[in-house]
Amino acid sequence: xxxxxxxxxxxxxxxxxxxxxxxxxxxxxxxxxxxxxxxxxxxxxxxxxxxxxxxxxxxxxxxxxxxxxxxxxxxxxxxxxxxxxxxxxxxxxxxxxxxxxxxxxxxxxxxxxxxxxxxxxxxxxxxxxxxxxxxxxxxxxxxxxxxxxxxxxxxxxxxxxxxxxxxxxxxxxxxxxxxxxxxxxxxxxxxxxxxxxxxxxxxxxxxxxxxxxxxxxxxxxxxxxxxxxxxxxxxxxxxxxxxxxxxxxxxxxxxxxxxxxxxxxxxxxxxxxxxxxxxxxxxxxxxxxxxxxxxxxxxxxxxxxxxxxxxxxxxxxxxxxxxxxxxxxxxxxxxxxxxxxxxxxxxxxxxxxxxxxxxx
Ligand SMILES: Cc1cc2nc3c(=O)[nH]c(=O)nc-3n(C[C@H](O)[C@H](O)[C@H](O)COP(=O)(O)O)c2cc1C
Numbered sequence: 001x002x003x004x005x006x007x008x009x010x011x012x013x014x015x016x017x018x019x020x021x022x023x024x025x026x027x028x029x030x031x032x033x034x035x036x037x038x039x040x041x042x043x044x045x046x047x048x049x050x051x052x053x054x055x056x057x058x059x060x061x062x063x064x065x066x067x068x069x070x071x072x073x074x075x076x077x078x079x080x081x082x083x084x085x086x087x088x089x090x091x092x093x094x095x096x097x098x099x100x101x102x103x104x105x106x107x108x109x110x111x112x113x114x115x116x117x118x119x120x121x122x123x124x125x126x127x128x129x130x131x132x133x134x135x136x137x138x139x140x141x142x143x144x145x146x147x148x149x150x151x152x153x154x155x156x157x158x159x160x161x162x163x164x165x166x167x168x169x170x171x172x173x174x175x176x177x178x179x180x181x182x183x184x185x186x187x188x189x190x191x192x193x194x195x196x197x198x199x200x201x202x203x204x205x206x207x208x209x210x211x212x213x214x215x216x217x218x219x220x221x222x223x224x225x226x227x228x229x230x231x232x233x234x235x236x237x238x239x240x241x242x243x244x245x246x247x248x249x250x251x252x253x254x255x256x257x258x259x260x261x262x263x264x265x266x267x268x269x270x271x272x273x274x275x276x277x278x279x280x281x282x283x284x285x286x287x288x289x290x291x292x293x294x295x296x297x298x299x300x301x302x303x304x305x306x307x308x309x310x311x312x313x314x315x316x317x318x319x320x321x322x323x324x325x326x327x328x329x330x331x332x333x334x335x336x337x338x339x340x341x342x343x344x345x346x347x348x349x350x351x352x353x354x355x356x357x358x359x360x
Contacts, residue, residue: 008204008226015136015157016108018075018083020045022217022349023227024342025160025206026234028087028111029168031055035065037239037338038084043073044339045346049085049111054092056101063105077108079134085109089169090124091116091275098124103131111160113140114169114278118153125154140208142171147184151191155200159184160229164262165210165281167232167326172262172279177207177220185224212328214348218356221349230341232326237338245312247335249323252316253283254330260284265291266322269304283323285316 006014009021026033026041030053041048050066052059066084075083086107088098091114102110110128115121125137136157141147147159161184164174174180185205192202207220208229217228234240235250253259264279265288274280290300307320314321336344 027231087111163209218352245315256327
């Protein structure tokens with residue numbers, strides 16, 4: 001008898017037994033999403049990720065902190081994995097340190113992003129699976145081409161499809177979730193139904209980029225996603241490792257299409273080594289205006305460096321501290337606990353879908 005295929009939701013519940021659906025995920029925001037944020041998201045029935053980014057030097061400490069925070073919580077996990085994930089920016093992270101920590105702490109998931117090449121992504125995936133076969137592999141992609149490259153070469157368990165509204169880094173040339181998610185879903189479906197998927201299992205698809213509340217989360221699910229990622233919304237959570245100036249700027253900014261921009265300007269001044277394919281979305285400030293007005297890189301960098309001494313006063317339109325945030329920043333109006341944000345959103349998605357159905 002032919003075995004009945006599990007639905008994506010069943011698969012998610014099997015792989016991450018503590019979750020509640022619809023699934024809300026906390027993005028691995030580099031050095032902002034640490035143990036407090038990741039654990040709080042998971043405790044609320046989501047999946048929280050620690051954001052190691054390119055820097056694995058303190059990751060062991062973050063994992064130990066997470067273990068302590070999780071200690072009494074008794075979340076159901078699979079095969080003794082830790083009920084949180086960890087995200088790496090592959091082009092800059094130390095693979096050997098990362099892999100040894102994956103082996104030691106056994107996170108439920110690893111999240112890979114922006115590898116320097118397909119070969120590098122394959123290496124990360126293979127080594128991670130060797131180190132801890134129970135740790136599921138999530139890959140964040142920003143185009144149909146990237147998605148299918150990852151699917152063919154690495155057979156990820158989860159594809160995180162990132163639209164161009166996303167805060168922080170992503171493909172410089174991209175599309176919004178509204179067209180990207182269905183096209184990725186179709187391409188993946190075709191690959192597995194027509195070509196058999198080369199013996200792999202179809203990845204679960206999760207959407208990221210511009211989702212800050214229940215309406216956009218419901219929309220992403222109608223597009224074909226089985227879960228949603230929150231980045232910018234969680235910048236305004238008590239657990240985010242973020243300075244007050246940054247958080248206040250996230251709360252202040254509205255009309256994100258006008259007040260944020262995808263640019264390389266902030267990276268250039270901060271001397272980060274992102275490839276030409278990627279830039280980042282952040283709130284527009286003096287650094288950006290000056291660069292557009294023709295100020296030289298050296299002068300702009302000098303002014304930026306000076307600004308880093310101003311503390312919280314360095315953030316704001318008239319100031320220079322980088323404020324990575326997505327175009328949904330205008331929907332972020334108050335600071336709350338990450339758990340409350342996740343629970344509230346999850347609880348309201350069904351109502352939004354019911355209202356949408358009522359128009360039929
Ligand atoms: C401040 C900030 C830092 C981020 N750092 C990372 C990171 O280190 N690794 C990663 O894969 N994605 C990172 N992202 C992108 C998120 O994973 C996610 O795609 C994005 O936040 C979703 O869009 P949203 O911000 O509109 O919710 C970051 C996003 C923000 C806002």
